[in-house]
Structures are given as C-alpha cells and as structure tokens.
Amino acid sequence: MEITMKKTISYSLITAALLAISISFTSCEKVSPTGVLIGNTSVDDRVKQSLTNYTYIGDNMDFDLVDSIQEYSFLVGSDSHITFDPGRLEEMIRIGIENDDLFYCHLGDIVDTKPEYYYNTKLSLYDASRLWKAKYLRQIINEYYSEEIGIYIDKRIKNTSRDSYRTWENWDLPFHPVVGNHDITHNGWSLFCDLFKTSFYEFTVTIGGQYDRFIFLDSANGTLGNFQIERIEEKALRDDYKEIRNTFVFTHTNIFRPALNEFASTYCREELYYILNKLSEWNTTIAFWGHVHAWDDRMFGEVRHITMPSMNFVDHPDGGDDLLVRVTVKKNGDAIVEPVGLHCKQRSKEELENEGYLTSTQ
Amino acid sequence: MPTLRQTILFLVFSLTVSTATAQYYSGDHQFDGENKNEVSASVTTGRNIITGPAIGNTLHYKHYFNNHWSVDGGINLQYTKGLYGYKAKGEYHIQVLSFHIFASGEYMFNHYHSYNTNENVGNMSLRFERGYWDITLGGSLIGYNMMGDHYTEPLTLTFGAHATLRPRTNDWNVGLLFRNYDDFYYENWNINWGLDFYYRFNPKLKLFGEFNVRPAGSMSQLASKYETTGKVGLIYRWK
Numbered sequence: 001m002e003i004t005m006k007k008t009i010s011y012s013l014i015t016a017a018l019l020a021i022s023i024s025f026t027s028c029e030k031v032s033p034t035g036v037l038i039g040n041t042s043v044d045d046r047v048k049q050s051l052t053n054y055t056y057i058g059d060n061m062d063f064d065l066v067d068s069i070q071e072y073s074f075l076v077g078s079d080s081h082i083t084f085d086p087g088r089l090e091e092m093i094r095i096g097i098e099n100d101d102l103f104y105c106h107l108g109d110i111v112d113t114k115p116e117y118y119y120n121t122k123l124s125l126y127d128a129s130r131l132w133k134a135k136y137l138r139q140i141i142n143e144y145y146s147e148e149i150g151i152y153i154d155k156r157i158k159n160t161s162r163d164s165y166r167t168w169e170n171w172d173l174p175f176h177p178v179v180g181n182h183d184i185t186h187n188g189w190s191l192f193c194d195l196f197k198t199s200f201y202e203f204t205v206t207i208g209g210q211y212d213r214f215i216f217l218d219s220a221n222g223t224l225g226n227f228q229i230e231r232i233e234e235k236a237l238r239d240d241y242k243e244i245r246n247t248f249v250f251t252h253t254n255i256f257r258p259a260l261n262e263f264a265s266t267y268c269r270e271e272l273y274y275i276l277n278k279l280s281e282w283n284t285t286i287a288f289w290g291h292v293h294a295w296d297d298r299m300f301g302e303v304r305h306i307t308m309p310s311m312n313f314v315d316h317p318d319g320g321d322d323l324l325v326r327v328t329v330k331k332n333g334d335a336i337v338e339p340v341g342l343h344c345k346q347r348s349k350e351e352l353e354n355e356g357y358l359t360s361t362q
Numbered sequence: 363m364p365t366l367r368q369t370i371l372f373l374v375f376s377l378t379v380s381t382a383t384a385q386y387y388s389g390d391h392q393f394d395g396e397n398k399n400e401v402s403a404s405v406t407t408g409r410n411i412i413t414g415p416a417i418g419n420t421l422h423y424k425h426y427f428n429n430h431w432s433v434d435g436g437i438n439l440q441y442t443k444g445l446y447g448y449k450a451k452g453e454y455h456i457q458v459l460s461f462h463i464f465a466s467g468e469y470m471f472n473h474y475h476s477y478n479t480n481e482n483v484g485n486m487s488l489r490f491e492r493g494y495w496d497i498t499l500g501g502s503l504i505g506y507n508m509m510g511d512h513y514t515e516p517l518t519l520t521f522g523a524h525a526t527l528r529p530r531t532n533d534w535n536v537g538l539l540f541r542n543y544d545d546f547y548y549e550n551w552n553i554n555w556g557l558d559f560y561y562r563f564n565p566k567l568k569l570f571g572e573f574n575v576r577p578a579g580s581m582s583q584l585a586s587k588y589e590t591t592g593k594v595g596l597i598y599r600w601k
Contacts, residue, residue, distance in 0.1 A: 043586055181579070221586035222552070222579025226411040253579070257550065260516040265551035265580045268588050270412040270443065273477035273508065280509050301509035 041189040043225030046179065046218055050198035051236065058237075060166075061176070061203035063102060064158045072205060073099065073328040075340065076250070078107035078290035079310035081182060083117050084352055084359055086124035088311045091344045092324060093128040093173065097135055101326065102156070102205065104173075107290030107308055108180025108220060108252030110196075113188030116358045122195055123357065129173040137171055176203075179220045180252040180290060200228055202237045205329075212246040212329060215282070219253040222265055224275070232278065245333045246285040254289035254307050258296035279303045285335050286327065295322065297337075304337075311342055319343035392455050392462065393426035397566065397599035400424040404570075404595025406440070411578075411588055413443040413476065420545060420595070430455050438546040444475035447546050464489040466500075472546065479508040483548050487520055493529040498522040498541065502548040518542075518550050524558075533562045544574065551580045552588075568597045 065072060075096045080089050089110075096104055111117045137152040145151040150167055153159050179199040183192045192199070199218040204211050215237070217224060224232070231237070254266060255275065267275060279287050280301050289296075289307040293315055296307035310316070311323040322339035329335050349359045402422045410416050418440035426432045434451040449470035456463050470483040487500025499521055505514035522541025528534065539556045542549045556574040563569070571594040577585035 222577075223411065223586050223588055225586060229412065256513070257516050262516070263519075263551055268549060268552050268576065268578055269481070269547055270410060270445075270474065270477070271578065271588070273474050273479045273506070274412050276508060277477050277479075299511075300513060301511045 041184055041187070043218055043221045043223060044227035046184070046189055046193075046220075047200045047225065047228040047231065049193060050200040050218065051231065053193070053197040054201045054237070057197055058201060058203070060163050060172075061174075061201065062206070063156075063174075063203070064160060064164075064206040065102075065156055066158055067208070069156060069207065070331045071329060072102040072207060073326050074103050074105060075101050075324050075326050076105045076107065076288050076306075076308060077311045077324045077342075078288075078308035079109040079180065079293055079312060079315075080106070080111070081109055081310065081312040081314065082111045082121050083114075084120055084349075084357060085313065085347050086121045086357075087344045087347055088313065088323075088342050089121065090124050090128060091342050092311070093125075093132070093175070095324070095340060095342075097128075097131055099326070102174065104175045105214075105216075105250050105288065106175065106177035107250060107288055108178045109182040109290065109310075110177055110180065111188075111191070112182055113184070113186045113191065114361060115191060116361050118191045118195060120352075120357045125173060125175065125195070129171075132173045133168065133171055137168070140165065176201075176214070176216060176250075178216045178250055178252050179218055181220045181222070184220050200231070200237075207329075208331070210245045210333070211243065212248070213244050213282075215247065215249045217249065217251040219251040219267075222253050222267060223271055229274075244283065246329060246335055247282045248327070248335075249279060249282070249284050249287040251288075252290050254292045254296075255287075256289070256296050256298060256300075256305060256307055258292060258294040258307060262292050262294055264292040276300065276303075286337070306337065313346040316342075317346065319345075392464075393429045393432070394565065394599070395429075397601055398426045399601070400426070400597060400599045402570075402595055402597040404593050406591055406593045408574075408589060408591030410443065413445075416440060416442050416589075416591065418443065418445070420593075422545075436545065438472075445472060445546075446475065447472035447481075449546065460492060462491040464491070470546065470548075477508060479506055481506045485520060485543075485548060491530075493531070495523070495525040497524070502543070504548055515550070518548065520548060535560055544576075552576070552578065553580050566599045570595055570597060 075092060077092050082089060093104060111121050136154050136156060138155050140151045140153055141147050151165050152168055152171060153164055157164055159165065177196050179189070179192055200216065202213060202215045204213055218228060254264065255272060257266060266272065280303060284303045286304045286306055289305065292307060293310040294307065295309045298305050306325065308325070309323055316323060319342045321341040323342040324340040326338050326340050327335050352359050404420050406420065407417045418438065420436060420438045422434060422436040424432055424434040432453045434453065436449050438445070438447040447470060449468060451466055451468040453464050453466040466487050468485040472481040474481065482505045483502055485500055485502045487498050489496055489498045502518045502520050503514060504518060505512060520543055522539065522543065524537055524539040526535045526537035536557070536559045539558060540553050542551065542553050544554055554574055554576045556572050558572040560568055560570040571592070574591045576589040578588035579585050
C-alpha cells in the first residue's frame with residue numbers, strides 16, 4: 001500500500017515536471033513558461049492605465065474634417081511582429097501618405113517584445129511622422145502665434161478648438177493600434193504603453209456634420225476583462241453622440257476561426273456572445289480582428305467582420321497583395337473595403353545598420 | 363500552430379509514461395454488473411467576468427443496458443447566467459488489454475437567455491481510461507443562432523486529461539484535470555483547469571465535487587481570469 005502510494009506520488013511529480021517542460025517547449029523565446037499561464041499584466045490594469053492616458057490625449061485624436069473633404073480613407077494592418085526590421089510598418093505608412101489616407105489602424109502584435117525591437121520601431125515611426133508632418137502640417141503665423149513660437153495645424157482638420165493648434169513636436173502620426181498577446185509578454189505593456197499610450201480608446205471623424213465612431217478594445221488576454229466591460233456598459237469613453245453614421249471596431253483576438261486548422265484561441269462562450277450582441281447594439285459597420293494570421297470576411301447579423309492576415313516577414317517573406325485593407329468612407333456613408341499589398345523584403349543586417357537601426361540584442 | 367499540437371502529444375506521452383506500470387481497475391464509468399440506473403444532482407456556484415456571480419443546478423440520468431452500452435441525459439439550469447441547456451449522450455465501452463475505451467456521441471443544446479443565443483453542439487469522442495488516469499480526444503461541431511443569423515464553427519478539437527491520486531476502485535479520490543469542455547460547454551482552445559474529488563459512501567451512493575478555473579485565452583495568449591466555479595453533488599445508483 002505504502003509502495004503504491006509512493007509510486008503514485010512520484011509518478012505525479014514526474015508528470016508535473018514533464019508537463020512543465022512540455023509547456024516551456026511550446027513557448028517561443030518571447031514567452032516565459034510562467035507567462036504561458038499567467039499574464040504579466042492583467043487586462044484590467046492595462047485598461048485602467050489606458051483610460052488615464054486617454055483622459056489626456058483623447059481630444060487630440062478626433063478628426064473634424066474641413067468642408068472641402070467629401071470622403072476619407074484609412075488603412076488597417078495586423079500582426080506585424082516586428083523584430084529588428086520595421087520595414088512592413090514603414091511601407092504601410094508610406095502607402096498611406098502617398099494615398100492621403102487619414103489615419104492608420106493596427107490590430108496588435110505590433111512588436112515582438114524586446115526593447116531593441118521597440119527602439120527600431122520608435123525610430124521608424126519617428127521618421128514616418130516627419131514625412132507625415134511635412135505633408136499635412138502648415139505653420140500658423142498671425143498676431144497670436146509668431147514664427148518663433150512654431151504653431152502648426154493639420155491642413156485637413158477644422159481649426160475650431162485649441163487642440164487643433166499644436167507645436168511641431170505635439171503633432172503625432174495618426175497611428176492607432178490595439179495591444180496584442182505578443183505585445184504584453186515580458187512586461188511588454190510598459191514598452192507598448194510608452195510608445196502608443198493606450199489600448200482602450202475611441203475617437204470620431206466628423207465629416208459634413210456627421211459622425212463616424214472608431215472604437216479600440218483591449219483583448220490581448222483573450223478577454224475584454226471585467227473592468228473594461230463595466231466601462232463599456234457605463235459608456236466610459238464617450239456618451240455625447242447625437243447621431244452616429246458608422247461605427248468601426250478594432251481589437252486583437254478574433255471571433256471567427258477561418259478554418260479547421262486555425263488553432264488560435266478565441267473568446268469563451270458567454271463573452272463571445274456578449275461581444276457579438278454589443279457590436280450589434282453599437283450598429284457596427286465593420287469589426288476588425290487579428291491574432292489568427294488568416295483572412296476572413298463575413299457578414300453576421302448586420303455587422304461585417306474582417307479578420308486580417310498578418311503583415312510580418314515570417315508569414316509572408318515575399319509580401320502579398322492583401323496584407324492590408326483600405327476602407328474608404330464615401331460621402332453617402334458607404335464603407336468600401338479594398339485590399340492593399342505590401343511587398344518589401346526584409347533588409348539585411350548591413351542595410352539596417354546603415355539606416356541607424358539596432359541589429360542585435362544588448 | 364504546431365507548438366500546440368506538440369504540447370498535446372507531449373502531454374499524452376508524459377501521462378502514459380508516468381502510469382506505465384501494472385494497475386488494476388474495476389471502473390467507475392461503466393456498468394457494475396448490478397445497478398443499471400444512475401442519477402446525479404449537483405449545485406454549481408462561482409463567478410464569471412461577464413455574467414457575475416453564478417449559481418445553478420445540473421441533473422443527470424444514465425442507464426446501462428449492459429457492460430458495453432449506456433445512454434445519458436442531463437439538464438443544466440444556471441439561474442444567474444440565464445443559461446439553460448440539455449444534452450443526450452450514447453456511449454459504447456470496450457476493454458482492450460488493460461485499457462478501457464469509451465466511444466461516445468453527444469448532442470447538446472444551450473440557450474443563453476441574456477444574449478438571445480441558441481447554441482447547438484454535436485460531439486464525438488474517444489476516452490481512454492486506466493486506473494489512475496484518463497484522456498479524451500474528439501471533435502465538436504458548435505453552431506449558434508442569434509440576431510437572425512447562424513454560424514457553425516469549423517470542427518473543433520476536443521481534448522482532456524485527468525489524473526487521480528488513488529485508483530478508481532478506492533473509496534475516495536482526488537484528481538487534477540485540464541480540458542476544453544465541461545458537462546455543458548465545449549470550447550476551442552480555452553482550457554479549463556480543475557481539481558475534482560469523490561467519496562463513496564457505499565456502492566450505491568457517492569459524493570463528488572469539482573473546483574474549476576476557466577481562464578480566458580490559452581498558451582501564448584497569457585491567460586486571464588474568466589470564470590471560477592465550484593460544484594458539489596451526489597450520485598445514486600440502483601437496479
């Protein structure tokens with residue numbers, strides 16, 4: 001009896017050890033064995049921090065377009081998993097600037113979590129931001145703002161509030177991401193938050209006196225979490241809309257599995273049904289999903305759901321013709337979706353070094 | 363995602379290795395040769411981040427035709443969740459060497475009242491049992507109707523593993539489990555971790571219970587709290 005007990009305990013310990021080893025085998029270098037089971041940051045904590053940051057930057061996100069603009073477009077990409085080369089992100093922004101897209105949305109898993117990767121991404125976004133500012137900003141010189149003060153406005157936005165008058169440094173590339181599961185490993189949230197500030201926010205585009213609403217949700221842990229859901233129910237982000245024409249929703253974790261062999265986890269049952277109901281309640285025009293690295297486009301109820309492919313070099317070394325989508329919102333409110341290709345190749349270590357990027361971990 | 367497949371295979375392998383010694387077994391999920399009827403009733407309570415505090419009841423009835431065939435029906439009443447469901451299951455049991463193999467087919471219906479959603483699930487599974495462990499592999503087809511629309515998810519892998527401290531013939535036991543299903547739901551890769559126990563008063567009456575942690579997300583998704591539940595109930599068998 002005692003021998004059997006000892007055997008059972010020892011076998012159980014062996015099993016537990018093998019289980020731990022097997023879990024660590026499944027993790028790539030970005031995921032710690034403990035991190036597989038317990039996130040370094042909870043969605044509740046991230047949303048609390050996001051709301052705090054949103055309080056300061058939220059008003060700066062809105063676009064109140066000048067009357068001469070009748071329609072606008074925006075680009076959506078997902079799962080760039082940037083390591084040393086942020087080339088695909090650079091290409092996305094370059095395409096947007098060439099096409100006069102109003103802003104950029106990213107569905108998460110932007111940068112694989114290492115400070116060096118974030119350094120390169122920050123450098124890349126800084127360069128892209130300079131290009132964007134050079135094209136769209138115009139300096140205001142009048143009796144209030146001298147040339148030395150250096151106040152700029154966006155040529156496409158009505159200058160009806162103080163927020164639309166900013167210094168060069170206070171204008172930012174309108175790049176609007178949500179956080180993905182690969183963005184939060186190894187305390188990655190601190191890196192993400194430093195660069196992108198918030199993972200739960202919304203803004204509006206006002207055009208011709210009509211509002212289009214853009215909602216960004218944090219689902220990096222496969223759940224919106226208790227705190228975010230309570231804030232959604234309390235209309236914590238905005239509650240001052242009179243009439244919404246279109247609502248677009250962006251988040252990382254997908255609802256629909258495009259195929260039998262797509263194993264990425266989705267939401268648990270009640271939450272899945274809650275989200276689908278909430279999208280309907282918001283009269284959502286299009287909901288964008290990432291995470292699963294596969295394309296899917298379907299109507300469910302009155303909502304169009306687009307699940308985006310990844311835009312990274314690993315999945316698509318030669319690029320592809322549909323790694324991004326451009327949504328053009330027409331004057332009558334129709335949202336037209338078209339695929340946009342990314343084709344740049346991954347740069348060599350020498351090429352990256354010549355452009356000032358880091359090429360090895362410190 | 364090959365790493366997930368590797369994990370499952372590795373886990374199955376490790377469980378097999380850990381119990382690859384002679385064990386005896388009289389079974390707990392099979393006909394005992396005398397009592398053909400079995401009823402169980404349980405109370406479930408816990409908390410879910412979407413629906414808040416949860417309390418409900420489940421009721422099962424199982425009939426053994428012989429040592430091979432059985433049928434099983436159950437109802438689930440989760441009052442605070444507004445979740446009501448029923449299911450029917452048929453099972454075939456066979457012993458191969460020291461393995462007990464159970465092949466089952468199941469239909470389940472759930473009504474999520476708060477979300478005006480009806481869910482239909484079909485499942486076919488194989489369960490392999492030995493004295494100290496069991497593993498389940500199968501497939502589920504999950505479809506749901508809401509807002510006047512319908513969606514059937516691609517076939518979902520069903521998997522589960524369960525190991526116990528004592529052999530199944532013992533009058534008490536404590537076990538650990540992980541699986542992507544429970545009595546009244548089937549998930550995708552959202553894994554439910556649990557601790558279960560039973561105490562057998564006599565061949566006809568048994569107390570059982572479970573403590574389950576059902577995180578949102580899995581593997582690289584860094585699990586976050588979704589639901590914790592405790593369940594306790596009684597099983598009664600008669601001729």
